[in-house]
Amino acid sequence: xxxxxxxxxxxxxxxxxxxxxxxxxxxxxxxxxxxxxxxxxxxxxxxxxxxxxxxxxxxxxxxxxxxxxxxxxxxxxxxxxxxxxxxxxxxxxxxxxxxxxxxxxxxxxxxxxxxxxxxxxxxxxxxxxxxxxxxxxxxxxxxxxxxxxxxxxxxxxxxxxxxxxxxxxxxxxxxxxxxxxxxxxxxxxxxxxxxxxxxxxxxxxxxxxxxxxxxxxxxxxxxxxxxxxxxxxxxxxxxxxxxxxxxxxxxxxxxxxxxxxxxxxxxxxxxxxxxxxxxxxxxxxxxxxxxxxxxxxxxxxxxxxxxxxxxxxxxxxxxxxxxxxxxxxxxxxxxxxxxxxxxxxxxxxxxxxxxxxxxxxxxxxxxxxxxxxxxxxxxxxxxxxxxxxxxxxxxxxxxxxxxxxxxxxxxxxxxxxxxxxxxxxxxxxxxxxxxxxxxxxxxxxxxxxxxxxxxxxxxxxxxxxxxxxxxxxxxxxxxxxxxxxxxxxxxxxxxxxxxxxxxxxxxxxxxxxxxxxxxxxxxxxxxxxxxxxxxxxxxxxxxxxxxxxxxxxxxxxxxxxxxxxxxxxxxxxxxxxxxxxxxxxxxxxxxxxxxxxxxxxxxxxxxxxxxxxxxxxxxxxxxxxxxxxxxxxxxxxxxxxxxxxxxxxxxxxxxxxxxxxxxxx
RNA sequence: GCGCCCGUAGCUCAGCGGAUAGAGCACCCGCCUCCUAAGCGGGGGGCCGCCGGUUCAAUUCCGGCCGGGCGCGCCA
Numbered sequence: 021x022x023x024x025x026x027x028x029x030x031x032x033x034x035x036x037x038x039x040x041x042x043x044x045x046x047x048x049x050x051x052x053x054x055x056x057x058x059x060x061x062x063x064x065x066x067x068x069x070x071x072x073x074x075x076x077x078x079x080x081x082x083x084x085x086x087x088x089x090x091x092x093x094x095x096x097x098x099x100x101x102x103x104x105x106x107x108x109x110x111x112x113x114x115x116x117x118x119x120x121x122x123x124x125x126x127x128x129x130x131x132x133x134x135x136x137x138x139x140x141x142x143x144x145x146x147x148x149x150x151x152x153x154x155x156x157x158x159x160x161x162x163x164x165x166x167x168x169x170x171x172x173x174x175x176x177x178x179x180x181x182x183x184x185x186x187x188x189x190x191x192x193x194x195x196x197x198x199x200x201x202x203x204x205x206x207x208x209x210x211x212x213x214x215x216x217x218x219x220x221x222x223x224x225x226x227x228x229x230x231x232x233x234x235x236x237x238x239x240x241x242x243x244x245x246x247x248x249x250x251x252x253x254x255x256x257x258x259x260x261x262x263x264x265x266x267x268x269x270x271x272x273x274x275x276x277x278x279x280x281x282x283x284x285x286x287x288x289x290x291x292x293x294x295x296x297x298x299x300x301x302x303x304x305x306x307x308x309x310x311x312x313x314x315x316x317x318x319x320x321x322x323x324x325x326x327x328x329x330x331x332x333x334x335x336x337x338x339x340x341x342x343x344x345x346x347x348x349x350x351x352x353x354x355x356x357x358x359x360x361x362x363x364x365x366x367x368x369x370x371x372x373x374x375x376x377x378x379x380x381x382x383x384x385x386x387x388x389x390x391x392x393x394x395x396x397x398x399x400x401x402x403x404x405x406x407x408x409x410x411x412x413x414x415x416x417x418x419x420x421x422x423x424x425x426x427x428x429x430x431x432x433x434x435x436x437x438x439x440x441x442x443x444x445x446x447x448x449x450x451x452x453x454x455x456x457x458x459x460x461x462x463x464x465x466x467x468x469x470x471x472x473x474x475x476x477x478x479x480x481x482x483x484x485x486x487x488x489x490x491x492x493x494x495x496x497x498x499x500x501x502x503x504x505x506x507x508x509x510x511x512x513x514x515x516x517x518x519x520x521x522x523x524x525x526x527x528x529x530x531x532x533x534x535x536x537x538x539x540x541x542x543x544x545x546x547x548x549x550x551x552x553x554x555x556x557x558x559x560x561x562x563x564x565x566x567x568x569x570x571x572x573x574x575x576x577x578x579x580x581x582x583x584x585x586x587x588x589x590x591x592x593x594x595x596x597x598x599x600x601x602x603x604x605x606x607x608x609x610x611x612x613x614x615x616x617x618x619x620x621x622x623x624x625x626x627x628x629x630x631x632x633x634x635x636x637x638x639x640x641x642x643x644x645x646x647x648x649x650x651x652x653x654x655x656x657x658x659x660x661x662x663x664x665x666x667x668x669x670x671x672x673x674x675x676x677x678x679x680x681x682x683x684x685x
Numbered sequence: 686g687c688g689c690c691c692g693u694a695g696c697u698c699a700g701c702g703g704a705u706a707g708a709g710c711a712c713c714c715g716c717c718u719c720c721u722a723a724g725c726g727g728g729g730g731g732c733c734g735c736c737g738g739u740u741c742a743a744u745u746c747c748g749g750c751c752g753g754g755c756g757c758g759c760c761a
Contacts, residue, residue, distance in 0.1 A: 055704070065703060078741075103704065105743095144759085182761060208692060316759060348759040355761045416756055418689060446690065447755080469754085495723095502721070518723090529709095530698070533690055537753065542697075546723050548709045556723050564720050571720095626755075631700060632708080643716095644723045658755090663720095 021119060021669075023127060025094055026051040029062055029108060032092045033085065037066070040088040044073060046382040053610065057599040060099065060107030061606060066106045069109050073665055078104025093444035100342040101467020113588045116605050121580050126612060133405065135366050136443075137161045138412035139270065139277070140177040142184040145220045146213035147269050148481035149538050150414075150448040150474045156527035158412035159275040160624050167615055173403065176277045177362070180259040180284045184220070184354075184476075186241040191219040194236060195226060200254050207257070213265035214483070216258070221479030245287060245655040260436050264380075269484050271383040273520055274678040280390040285362055285374055290394040292353050294344075295374050304430040305346050315349030317357075322426055337550040344423060345371045356420055363424045364571045368405035368438045376400035408439040415444040415533075443622060445532035448475050451539035454482065471537040482538060491519035494544060495552070503684055514682045521551030521679040528677055529632075531625040536626070549632050551679055554670065556636055558681040559633035560642055561667035567648045579660045600644065601662045604637050608669040615676070624677070638666050 037046050048067040074081060082100040087099065096111040118124050138158020141151045148181040158174070165172045179185070192198045206215060227233050243251035244272070263280065296317075299305045305317045321342040346357045364370040375396035379388045389400060391406045411421060421442035428437035449471035450458070460472065460480050471496070476482040496515035500506065506514070507646060526543050530536050562607070570572045575576035591602055614630045617623075647663060650656040671681050 052703090059704070063704090068703070068741065101704075179761075184761080219710080229748045243719090313759075318735070318759095345759050352759085354759075361759095366707070414755095415690065417761095418756070420761090451756095471754090502723085521686095534698080535691075537697085539697095542710085550709085551722085553721055555708095556721085560721065562723085567720055625699075629708080636708085640722060640726085642720075646720070661702075684721085 021124060021126070022606075022610045023607045023616065024109065024124065025115065026062065026613065028094065029064070029092060033064055033066065033106070034087060036085055036088040036090075037070075040084055041070070044070070052109065052607075053613075054105075057603050057606070059101070059105075061110040062108040064106040064108070065104075071104075075162060083576060084104050090517070101400055109234065110606075112591045112602055113583075116591065116602075116609070116665070117583050119582065120605070120611050120661050122668075126169070131170060131172065132218075132407040132410045133171045134165055134410065135173045135175060136364075136407035136410045136412065137175045137177055138162075138443075139266070139275070139279075140179070141186075142179055142182060142476070143266070143475055144184040144188040144257040145217040145262070147266050147484045148474060148476065149450075149484065149487065149521045150481065152273075152484050152487075152523065153445065153448050153527050153536065154286070154412055155273065155275050155416070156524050157443065157532065157624065158410075158523075159273075159678055160528060160627075160676065161410060161443065161622070163678065164615060164618055164624070164627070167672075167676055168619055171492070173279065173406065174277045175281050175403075178259065178263055178280050179283045179286060180255065180282050181241075181245050182283070182465060183237065183241055185255050185259060186237050186244055187223045188216050188220055188258055188306060189240045189244070189251055191216075191223040191226075192234075192254065193240075194257075195219070195222060199215055200250065200257060204258060207261040211265075213269075213483075216262060217476075217479060217483070217502065220476065222249075224477045224479075237440065237472060247284075247288070266471065267380070267382075267388070272485070272488055272516070273524065274680070275385075275546055276382045276384050276386060277388055278386075279376075279589075280379055281362065281374070282391050285391040285393050286358050289374060290364060291361040291370060291372055292357055295364055296357070297369060298364075298370075298431065299346070299360070299427070302431050308343065309409050313343060313345060313349075314346045317347035318343040319346050319423070319427070319554065321423070330351060356423055359420065360424060360427045361408065363428070363440065363454045366404050366406055366409050367428075367433070367440075369428075369431075369433060369436065374403070376403065381594075387396075392435050397430070407668055408441070410441045410443045411446075412443040412449050416447065418444060427649060435614065438519050441622075443532075446535040447474070448536045448538050449544075450480070450482065451537050454538060454540045455480065457540060458482070471535070480593075482540065482633050487540070487543070488516075488519050490540070491522050491544060492516050495519055495546070498546070506684075511674075514685055517680045518546070518552050518555065521555050521674070522546060523551070524678050525551030525628060526553065528624045529628045531623055551677075552685075554635045554674060555679065555681055555685060556629055557642075558667055558670050558674065559683070559685050561638060561663045561670070562681070562683065564642075564647050564663050565660065566668070571648060574657075574660070576660075576664050577663060582657050586654040586657055588658070590655040600641050601659060604634075604641050605665055607634050607661045608666045611669050611673055614673075627673065627676060630675070631670060634666070634670055634673070 034046055047066065047069040049064060049069060051062050051064055052062050054063040056105070065077040067085065070081050071078045079100065079102065082104045086100050086106060094111055094114055095108050097109045099107045101107055112410065136158055139151065139155045141147050149385045162172050162174050167426055192203055199681050206212065243249045244255045253530055260437060305319050308314055308316050308318045321344050344356065345354055347353050361370065363371065374391035375393060376389050377392045377397050379390035382388050410415060424441045425437040451469050454471040458480065494510050495518035499511045523543065529549065557647060618627045645659055645660045647656060650659065674681060
């Protein structure tokens with residue numbers, strides 16, 4: 021879209037400077053889009069940067085560069101601003117026509133495979149708003165990477181052998197005295213993830229009453245890990261039903277996956293044992309024989325400030341030798357160990373592979389695969405073997421994620437270590453008002469903080485499905501009021517799309533380093549900077565084009581075909597001097613540039629803000645300029661083309677955020 | 686104590702080397718015989734936490750403070 025032109029200009033200016041100032045180092049510079057159209061469409065500040073080495077005024081340099089610069093295709097004129105900016109004005113019709121027609125190719129795709137791991141909710145309770153941030157970020161990351169080109173594989177890690185699952189097992193067996201058949205029946209007749217949500221917090225209280233009861237958990241966990249017992253069978257049932265509930269919730273949000281990776285398979289297929297051999301052989305882990313960690317296999321930690329126990333020996337003033345336990349003295353591997361094995365597998369460095377089975381067909385029609393320890397489906401595609409991995413996990417997991425890179429580096433895989441990315445973000449907490457609404461009056465301690473922490477263990481959190489239901493109910497009312505001719509079914513469908521837009525946009529509009537204090541009231545808003553506002557803009561654009569077709573028989577194809585023969589006043593602003601149509605379409609063309617920035621910074625708030633700004637530009641345009649009712653044919657068609665282009669680009673931007681545009685709303 | 690993150694309008698947040706620091710919400714004033722008012726226009730409201738440094742240029746980069754959050758287990 022616009023990137024091709026920016027690169028062209030960059031090259032031309034670089035060449036001009038090389039000719040003009042032979043022997044002078046050309047500093048790196050960028051071709052930016054100035055704050056408003058009066059200042060041009062593109063701007064370069066390289067004259068400022070050259071002022072010192074050339075010992076000349078920026079304005080003089082800018083003029084010299086301008087003089088040395090021949091005609092650049094697509095650039096109508098170049099202005100040297102009094103302060104030294106080089107401002108470029110595009111040949112507007114020549115720029116926008118092929119883009120409106122979708123004739124401009126994007127940048128070449130990268131052939132390297134990327135694995136994105138996200139969601140990874142403990143399969144023992146309903147998904148809450150904290151999990152939602154993870155999934156929204158992870159899914160958007162996958163969409164953005166696919167937009168840019170190149171294969172992307174989305175994995176969802178299922179910790180089916182962890183304490184959290186053990187806790188729910190304990191709940192069913194000890195608190196409720198349920199048999200596996202009872203549990204199966206409960207799963208069939210209730211919202212099972214909600215049921216377990218409550219049970220889990222009851223188990224937590226049950227432990228708190230008598231710490232000796234933790235022995236029960238330990239025993240359940242042990243059976244879960246080793247399998248072949250009624251406890252592990254119950255665990256498998258719980259996990260399966262909860263995972264399916266999570267997938268249903270995620271499907272509502274337009275989130276899908278390629279592969280479910282089960283921790284149990286990592287154990288059963290001896291991934292860890294194999295990884296352990298590699299780590300030992302390379303000396304990445306060693307058996308500690310002294311001190312507190314005697315009997316443990318440990319890894320030296322390089323990252324400064326990394327937690328762990330200091331090594332034995334006089335360490336006064338010595339280097340900070342810290343160690344992280346990988347295998348406990350009782351021989352049980354820690355979660356770090358399992359994660360290292362998994363990370364190695366994702367890069368194809370483990371020398372082992374999972375076995376695979378079809379898990380289900382998703383709402384997209386695409387097959388979701390799962391790992392298995394039984395026979396593999398020969399039709400399974402190749403998984404893993406990535407060149408780049410994004411692990412979407414909140415910032416609290418920083419050290420563990422750093423360890424993964426370190427393990428890769430230690431074992432001689434510096435490139436993989438570099439491409440092992442912790443996609444980190446801050447957590448989601450609850451506002452006091454929302455916590456109160458959920459029936460948790462904040463105690464004095466919590467009152468001192470501006471927020472209340474979400475806690476699955478305490479059962480404190482906003483469930484994703486509840487939030488979606490609330491949003492959809494509110495949206496349905498609005499949709500019904502505005503579209504009396506809609507059936508209940510249509511209303512429901514559109515309301516669901518609006519609900520997803522509201523919540524996904526809300527999760528994306530904050531930069532990832534920002535803690536979100538989630539407030540139900542705030543998230544329920546459909547006005548201002550919200551997902552529904554964006555959808556509304558696209559819907560109105562769509563309506564204009566619909567009306568044009570219905571009333572005058574002018575299709576979008578007709579509009580595009582007519583462009584070549586039209587006077588361009590409307591686009592160049594020659595009439596009343598305004599540049600609104602141009603401002604709108606130029607901004608719409610920036611999507612590819614924005615995506616590049618987003619991938620570089622991993623900051624989706626930039627994408628969200630861009631889409632919002634674009635929608636605002638359109639909304640203002642919509643009010644100011646008639647299209648269906650415009651009498652001047654050339655103006656009318658240019659505007660219509662602009663509206664069509666806006667709609668196409670905004671729709672693409674929204675799709676990157678997993679937001680759909682309803683036909684009406 | 687060490688590490689990471691945050692500190693910008695009343696509130697929630699963008700901007701993160703460059704041209705007058707922006708948006709949403711809230712508040713006030715306007716706008717629906719005309720393509721959906723989930724909208725548009727206008728208004729008030731800012732020592733960009735503080736102190737230094739680098740730079741032609743710092744809200745933006747660097748250092749030091751101050752304030753807040755998170756992490757620091759033979760849990761995951």
